[in-house]
Amino acid sequence: MIPREFAYERPESVADAAGLLRSHGDGARVLAGGHSLLPMMKLRLAAPETLVDIGGISSLRGITDAGSYFEIGALTRHADLAGSDLLGLACPVLASAAAGIGDPQVRNRGTIGGSLAQADPHGDLPAVLVALDGEVTAEGPDGTRTIPARDLFRGFLTTSLAADEILTAVRVPKAPHSTYVKFNRRAQDWAIAGVAAVVDGDSARIALTGVGAAPVRAEAAERAFWGGNAAEAAARAADGLDPPSDAAGSADYRRHLARVLTLRALEEAIGG
Ligand SMILES: Cc1cc2nc3c(=O)[nH]c(=O)nc-3n(C[C@H](O)[C@H](O)[C@H](O)COP(=O)(O)OP(=O)(O)OC[C@H]3O[C@@H](n4cnc5c(N)ncnc54)[C@H](O)[C@@H]3O)c2cc1C
Structure with missing residues (x-):
């Protein structure tokens, strides 16, 4: 140790x-x-x-309302996301996911940038960024670039950030009809599986945690949702999934969780 x-x-x-x-x-x-x-x-x-240690760079902390989206500094802590009234109203998927991360100590030290850069397959915020179709800013000695969520997560603990790049900010659109639900055996544990759902009129974006090496878009479920059919979407949530089996649950159990949690998340997001 x-x-x-x-x-x-x-x-x-x-x-x-x-x-x-x-x-x-x-x-x-x-x-x-x-x-x-x-x-x-x-x-x-x-x-x-x-x-x-980038912890002393105060410009990297904070949540800015930029009209149709939020700009969030990489050092913004999980507790700040969970406690933000702005996010609670206009982007509840992010606030609810952050509120369920670990325990108060973890939420008061862990940062959004660190969670995304870590790309843990059981981490909650990567799936949220994918469901929101957000993006991050990366700054390195050669300049600044924007990386969309779909290009950020490359696999187990792997992102497309270069070794000398710093993730400085996260941009997410406002998404008032959105939520994150996760299933774990004990309060404060990592997700065995989790679902981020963002509903926009007739369509939904759904991303899953804990069922692959990186966040997975549930595309068959998204197509089945068209028009607001949450039950049909949930039935398709495990299509094409190849989840791991481990001490926390078998692959079949994770497929089951994907379906159950997708229904829960969509109903909550529609009602939100
Ligand atoms: C007991 C416990 C329970 C937890 N439970 C959960 C949970 O339920 N859900 C969950 O999602 N997470 C959980 N976590 C993880 C927690 O959310 C971490 O805070 C998070 O994964 C990493 O954020 P950090 O700021 O601590 O990053 P660090 O630990 O400092 O860094 C993590 C990695 O990211 C890199 N990095 C960090 N910031 C940047 C940046 N701005 N630019 C480039 N690279 C960067 C680092 O080099 C390192 O490789 C738990 C952790 C603990 C200890």
Whole structure:
């Protein structure tokens, strides 16, 4: 439970942080809330030579109402998302997912940028970003680029961020008819499966957590929903899924959860 020795840097700007990441090469890792990286270091599943702690860059924190969408700084904590009245009304899928992450300690340290960069297949926020069709901004020594959610998540703990890029902001559209539901065995556990649903008139976008190496769009369910048919959509929610079997549940159990949770999420989103 003791990490390998590492060097520690605490830059004051994104440009300095990106410069440090480039100069230290593959041996450096960004540190945000530390609630995924530090446990991995303690278990020696990660052993960075240098930690670049971006926690002091205050410009990376906050939720801005930009009209039709929200711009959210990467260092915004889960507790800030969960407690935001703005998000609660205009983007409840994000607020409800954040409210169900871990326990109060995790929610008060963990950040939206860290959750997305970590790309844990059981993490809640990646599926939310996919269902919202949101995007992130990444800044590196060579400039700034926008990455749509569909291009961000590449597989197990893998994103399309370069090693010297920092995820600086998240943009999500307003989606008042949306929600996130997850199933776990004990309160505060990670999701065995979860569903993010965003309903917009006759159509819905649905993304699943815990049923693959990365968030999965339930496209057959989305097509079946057309016109508002939640039951038909839920029946198709596991079409094409190839979920893992592990100690938390078999593949069949996860398919079952995908259907049950999709119905719950769509009914809640329509009613919201
Ligand atoms: C007990 C416990 C329970 C938890 N339960 C849940 C749960 O139910 N649901 C859930 O979704 N999560 C859960 N988590 C994970 C938690 O949400 C983490 O906070 C989150 O996964 C990572 O965010 P962080 O800010 O702590 O990132 P860190 O741990 O600091 O970093 C995680 C990874 O992302 C990289 N990174 C961080 N920020 C950036 C950035 N801005 N740009 C580029 N790379 C970056 C780091 O280099 C590292 O590789 C749990 C964690 C714990 C310890």
